[in-house]
Amino acid sequence: MSTANPVATDGAAAGDVREVIIVGSGPSGYTAAVYAARANLKPLLIAGSVTAGGELMNTTDVENFPGFPEGIMGPDLMANFEKQAARFGTEILFEDVTEVTLDGDIKTVTIGTGETFRARAIIISTGSAYRELGLPDEKRLSGRGVSWCATCDGFFFKGQDIAVVGGGDSALEEALFLTKFASSVTVVHRRDSLRASKIMQERALAHEKIRFAWDSEVAAIRGEDKVTGLVLRNTKDGSESELNVTGVFVAIGNDPRTDLVRGQLELTEEGTIAVLGRTSKTSLPGVFAAGDVIDPTYRQAITASGSGCVAAVDVEHYLADLGDSVSTAAEVPTPPAEAVSEHAAL
Amino acid sequence: MSSAKAVTDASFGTDVLTANKPVIVDFWAEWCGPCRMLSPILDDIAAQYSDKVDVVKVNVDENPAIAAQYGITSIPAVYVFQDGKVAATSIGAKPKQVLEQEFAAFLK
Numbered sequence: 144m145s146t147a148n149p150v151a152t153d154g155a156a157a158g159d160v161r162e163v164i165i166v167g168s169g170p171s172g173y174t175a176a177v178y179a180a181r182a183n184l185k186p187l188l189i190a191g192s193v194t195a196g197g198e199l200m201n202t203t204d205v206e207n208f209p210g211f212p213e214g215i216m217g218p219d220l221m222a223n224f225e226k227q228a229a230r231f232g233t234e235i236l237f238e239d240v241t242e243v244t245l246d247g248d249i250k251t252v253t254i255g256t257g258e259t260f261r262a263r264a265i266i267i268s269t270g271s272a273y274r275e276l277g278l279p280d281e282k283r284l285s286g287r288g289v290s291w292c293a294t295c296d297g298f299f300f301k302g303q304d305i306a307v308v309g310g311g312d313s314a315l316e317e318a319l320f321l322t323k324f325a326s327s328v329t330v331v332h333r334r335d336s337l338r339a340s341k342i343m344q345e346r347a348l349a350h351e352k353i354r355f356a357w358d359s360e361v362a363a364i365r366g367e368d369k370v371t372g373l374v375l376r377n378t379k380d381g382s383e384s385e386l387n388v389t390g391v392f393v394a395i396g397n398d399p400r401t402d403l404v405r406g407q408l409e410l411t412e413e414g415t416i417a418v419l420g421r422t423s424k425t426s427l428p429g430v431f432a433a434g435d436v437i438d439p440t441y442r443q444a445i446t447a448s449g450s451g452c453v454a455a456v457d458v459e460h461y462l463a464d465l466g467d468s469v470s471t472a473a474e475v476p477t478p479p480a481e482a483v484s485e486h487a488a489l
Numbered sequence: 490m491s492s493a494k495a496v497t498d499a500s501f502g503t504d505v506l507t508a509n510k511p512v513i514v515d516f517w518a519e520w521c522g523p524c525r526m527l528s529p530i531l532d533d534i535a536a537q538y539s540d541k542v543d544v545v546k547v548n549v550d551e552n553p554a555i556a557a558q559y560g561i562t563s564i565p566a567v568y569v570f571q572d573g574k575v576a577a578t579s580i581g582a583k584p585k586q587v588l589e590q591e592f593a594a595f596l597k
Contacts, residue, residue: 193526193582200522218522239584255586286563286580295521298549299562369560390562 160261161187163458164252166240166403167268169197170444171434171451173224175266178455180231184462187234187260189252195237196221197270198397198435199444201292203320208444220444243267245407245430263465264429264458267404267416268451271397271435271442276308280364281393288370288390293317297324300390306331306373308361309394315343317394322352329386331356333378356386364391399436408432413439423454431457492532496545498554504545506573511595515546516556516566523582524565530585531567538596542569569595 163179165172168190179186190196199205202217211220229235238254243265250265273291275281281289290296293307297320305325307318310332318328330347335357337344347353362376362383373386399415401408409417409426416425416432423431433454434447493515496504505512515531517524528546535544549556549564559568559575569577569592579591589596 192530192584193523195526196522200526239586255584286566286578287560288562290563292521292523292563295518295523295565296563298518298520299556369562 160249160263161185162262162462163187163264163266164189164250164260164262165266165268166243166252167191167197167270167434167436168195168225168235169199169221169268169270169434169447170224171270171447171454172197172266172268173221173228174448174451175268175433175455175458176228176233176235176451177224177231178452179266179458180228180233182455182459184455184459185232185234187236187262188228189236189238189240189254189260190225192237192239192255194239196225201294202316203294205444240403243403243407245404245427248429250429264431264461266423266451266454266458267408267425267430267432267436268434268447268454269400269403269436270447272400273393274396274398276361276364276393276395278361278364280366284364284366284370287368288366289364290390290392291394293320293392296390296392297321300325302326303389304329304387305390305392306356306386306388307392307394308332309396310334310337310339311394311396312339312343314394315339315347317392318347318353319343319350321392322350325352325390327352327354329354329356329388331359331361331373331375331386333360334358361391397435397442399439401436411439415439421453423450423457429461431461493528493535493544493546496547496552496555498552501547501552501555504543505570508543508570511542511569511571511576513542513544513592513595514568514570515544516549516559516561516564516568517546518548518550518564520550521564527565527567527582530582530588533585534588534592534596541596542592571595 162184163186165175165186165188176186176188199217199221204214205217205220206214241255242253244251249261252260301324304327306329307314308331318330321328358378359375361373363374365372375384375386411417416437418437423433425432431454433450435442531544547555563580565582567579568575
């Protein structure tokens, strides 16, 4: 079915129960909002107060999002996403979700101010968080030379020798960006080859300011008040060496942000929210998930975006099925229990 | 943009170090995405706690001396100054409720 059939969208019968709440505002959350809004579901999107826009807010040029042949700046792309979602009537709230209650027919979402919202369906698109090295001095020296944001902090390392830890696209992107400021950038990588895309590898390998410490991991961060160097350990023979740097940018990947739903939704072995096949359906009826929080593999803006679309369509169908049940059950605002379990069995 | 007072290398002494109240200083720059997210939150705190603290901002691009003096290498960096000394620091853009907790001692 392709048309929306929302349950009780106006009048007192709807009470304060919305059709759908979307948690998160990266490419998946905003795409879900565009689709849900165009399906007349009047979505409420809770964007986060300081995390709004998601991971792309800390990037510069996005060259692989189709439709922008010359590339687009990450923050500009996310501003476009937001505008497009708002244009079709998405209500956007720049607050942080602190708690969700996902079982039952009505889902409850609590934000940092204590205010709560209710909806028949919810889309979890909370993305992922930067992975830390897990070293004892990492936290202490964070903001003192240890950084997770090259676009924010590169400026402070003009003419200095710095390191980037990681071997994926984001590590090389950071390394290339940091060459604008630093006199040298050493990429510290656990293996002897890079995971990053060929085009990023070629750019980094050819760059005169970029060096590589292959088969190396960070064993310790040196420094009292600020970073003065790294101890590198060779992953093949265990030998240790010193690298004199004043800054270290950590880009060793991300972990799905599942704190909100832990204990309520099934997770996979990789730590992502488990969904049914190619759908966005989680282990609870009426709860859908999209974007990096369900994706241990691809984790691109465009795959997150596609995943957000899937979630909105799944929600549309779920609510339409509820609507069918409600129309036979006269004024009962919540669906009969069997309609939900029947859907979950699909 | 923000309504917080812009403090410079030149005015830092008067506006921050010799202020009567605790001063929350937001070290920021135009090109820092998380700084833009944090700015309205600090405006909120400034308005709500105007009798307790002053909130000012230092553009690190235009005022490198102060940023260097306090060893800032990550922004947004929020420092609280009391009696001319650094009394608390918070690195990164954090929600209002989190900052209120971290800086509770100065907001009471």
